[in-house]
Amino acid sequence: MNELYYGDCLDILQELHKEHPNGFIDLIYIDPPFNSKRDYNILFESIDFSDSTAQKQAFADTWSNISYLDSLGQIQELNLNLYKLLKTLDNVNISKSAVSYLTTMAHRIIYMHKVLKDTGSFYLHCDPFMSHYLKMVCDLIFGQKHFRREIIWSLNTSSGFKSQAQNWIRNHDTLLFYTKSEKYVFNKQHLPYTPEYLTRFKKIDEDGRRFRDDRSSGRKQYLDETEGVAIGDVWSDVMSFQQASTIKEYMGYPTQKPESLLERIINASSKKGDLVADFFCGCGTSISVAQKLKRHWLGVDISHLAVKLIVNRLTKDLNKNRTATLLENIEVKGMPKDIASARELANSPKGRFSFQDWIIEVMLDGVCNPKKTGDGGYDGYITFQKPNKEKGIILIEVKSGKVNVKNIREFIQVAAKQEADIGVFVCFEETVTKEMLRESKLQGYFMNDHFPGSYPKLQIISVEQLLNGEEIKMPNIALTTFKPSLNGKVKEPEIGYLF
Numbered sequence: 488m489n490e491l492y493y494g495d496c497l498d499i500l501q502e503l504h505k506e507h508p509n510g511f512i513d514l515i516y517i518d519p520p521f522n523s524k525r526d527y528n529i530l531f532e533s534i535d536f537s538d539s540t541a542q543k544q545a546f547a548d549t550w551s552n553i554s555y556l557d558s559l560g561q562i563q564e565l566n567l568n569l570y571k572l573l574k575t576l577d578n579v580n581i582s583k584s585a586v587s588y589l590t591t592m593a594h595r596i597i598y599m600h601k602v603l604k605d606t607g608s609f610y611l612h613c614d615p616f617m618s619h620y621l622k623m624v625c626d627l628i629f630g631q632k633h634f635r636r637e638i639i640w641s642l643n644t645s646s647g648f649k650s651q652a653q654n655w656i657r658n659h660d661t662l663l664f665y666t667k668s669e670k671y672v673f674n675k676q677h678l679p680y681t682p683e684y685l686t687r688f689k690k691i692d693e694d695g696r697r698f699r700d701d702r703s704s705g706r707k708q709y710l711d712e713t714e715g716v717a718i719g720d721v722w723s724d725v726m727s728f729q730q731a732s733t734i735k736e737y738m739g740y741p742t743q744k745p746e747s748l749l750e751r752i753i754n755a756s757s758k759k760g761d762l763v764a765d766f767f768c769g770c771g772t773s774i775s776v777a778q779k780l781k782r783h784w785l786g787v788d789i790s791h792l793a794v795k796l797i798v799n800r801l802t803k804d805l806n807k808n809r810t811a812t813l814l815e816n817i818e819v820k821g822m823p824k825d826i827a828s829a830r831e832l833a834n835s836p837k838g839r840f841s842f843q844d845w846i847i848e849v850m851l852d853g854v855c856n857p858k859k860t861g862d863g864g865y866d867g868y869i870t871f872q873k874p875n876k877e878k879g880i881i882l883i884e885v886k887s888g889k890v891n892v893k894n895i896r897e898f899i900q901v902a903a904k905q906e907a908d909i910g911v912f913v914c915f916e917e918t919v920t921k922e923m924l925r926e927s928k929l930q931g932y933f934m935n936d937h938f939p940g941s942y943p944k945l946q947i948i949s950v951e952q953l954l955n956g957e958e959i960k961m962p963n964i965a966l967t968t969f970k971p972s973l974n975g976k977v978k979e980p981e982i983g984y985l986f
């Protein structure tokens with residue numbers, strides 16, 4: 488069974504460690520936020536449809552506000568030397584945000600080491616601002632002697648905004664490769680020989696096979712028996728998205744990595760049937776590659792948007808039957824699956840906005856209103872294309888507590904102000920009253936010659952109905968709300984393209 492978890496990987500790692508105290512994962516690749524002090528955003532079309540875009544924050548990469556002292560206390564119990572290192576860094580005035588970041592990462596990497604099998608491998612994708620500190624952290628967790636390679640992924644992107652740097656253009660990422668012990672899987676990877684090198688295989692034997700005489704060993708080296716050039720620790724042949732913006736798999740997820748990078752790592756450090764895990768899996772590059780290369784996989788991300796994107800990514804090229812089979816083999820954990828867990832989320836200390844986000848983004852494929860508003864606003868929206876390039880708006884309001892007809896009336900006013908075509912009001916089933924239903928019926932229908940059928944202008948749908956797979960009634964057109972962006976430019980919506 489493949490598993491996708493929504494949540495902080497620390498919690499999940501601790502649970503997994505309890506279930507598997509001796510380790511169960513063959514390969515871990517992580518690409519955590521880099522302490523880059525910026526928030527990464529995915530661009531969405533904003534509801535006023537002006538040129539500006541609403542930015543959905545995919546994940547925050549600022550560490551200064553994170554309370555890391557709890558982690559530090561626990562690290563003291565788990566790995567005293569690591570604790571001393573982090574305390575020392577703090578004492579010598581390395582920036583607070585760097586120490587906070589390192590502590591947060593160290594705590595999680597300790598558990599990643601624990602859940603790896605004894606034969607397991609670990610790749611940490613980072614950048615030169617943090618890689619030297621992270622290497623010290625990993626040395627103290629894995630043991631210095633289990634450090635295998637520092638891989639330089641050369642990005643070859645000297646054009647564009649990077650070229651404006653008043654310095655050498657920063658052009659690489661760093662990957663630290665460790666194993667848990669001396670015994671580990673490693674399948675050497677090769678690149679084809681250069682045409683110039685191939686000219687050395689000049690001779691042809693009686694069977695038509697090309698070879699060269701190897702002077703040092705005095706024997707024949709056949710071209711069809713050679714594997715190519717063994718790949719070293721500087722990778723300049725793996726295209727980044729900046730170099731090859733046309734790469735088909737690009738989803739617009741900030742810091743998304745190319746599949747070819749993960750193919751190399753997974754092919755080298757695992758076998759078919761092995762378990763590959765990514766505890767910061769973003770839009771699921773490692774997961775998608777593991778699936779294609781017939782590995783089992785386990786992915787974790789703290790953003791439910793990421794978790795949703797992964798499911799879409801894995802199923803987008805499959806027909807209905809294959810999608811169903813694939814979904815049967817994926818367990819999504821940490822997201823409400825039933826009404827009890829939905830209520831738990833609604834009442835969780837994270838607050839009602841997280842429940843709202845789940846309803847809007849996960850259950851309705853909508854976009855949350857970036858301005859969190861109280862009463863009198865709206866929580867999210869979906870847009871659709873009308874004829875003559877006009878945009879249709881479906882406004883969404885989510886309520887986790889008690890509601891009454893007044894809330895419906897208020898929402899009707901907001902929807903009118905936003906010139907929405909349809910309004911969707913989501914709440915728990917037991918809170919829906921007859922009066923609310925009557926008020927919603929009075930609003931009539933949205934009709935447009937372009938779309939067959941008519942759609943209630945105000946729809947009340949309960950959390951229970953959504954969990955049962957019921958959908959809102961809307962023109963049966965492709966959703967165009969989410970538009971992957973490239974280098975900050977918003978692309979034209981592609982009909983039929985969802986995520």
Ligand SMILES: C[S@@+](CC[C@H](N)C(=O)[O-])C[C@H]1O[C@@H](n2cnc3c(N)ncnc32)[C@H](O)[C@@H]1O
Pocket residue numbers: 494495496497518519520545546740741742743744745766767768769770771772773787788789790793
């Ligand atoms: C650099 S991105 C990973 C991109 C990924 N390699 C890809 O190709 O899509 C880092 C991811 O870590 C997630 N993240 C941040 N903190 C996390 C945590 N504590 N637990 C799990 N995921 C986390 C973010 O939501 C983000 O999706």
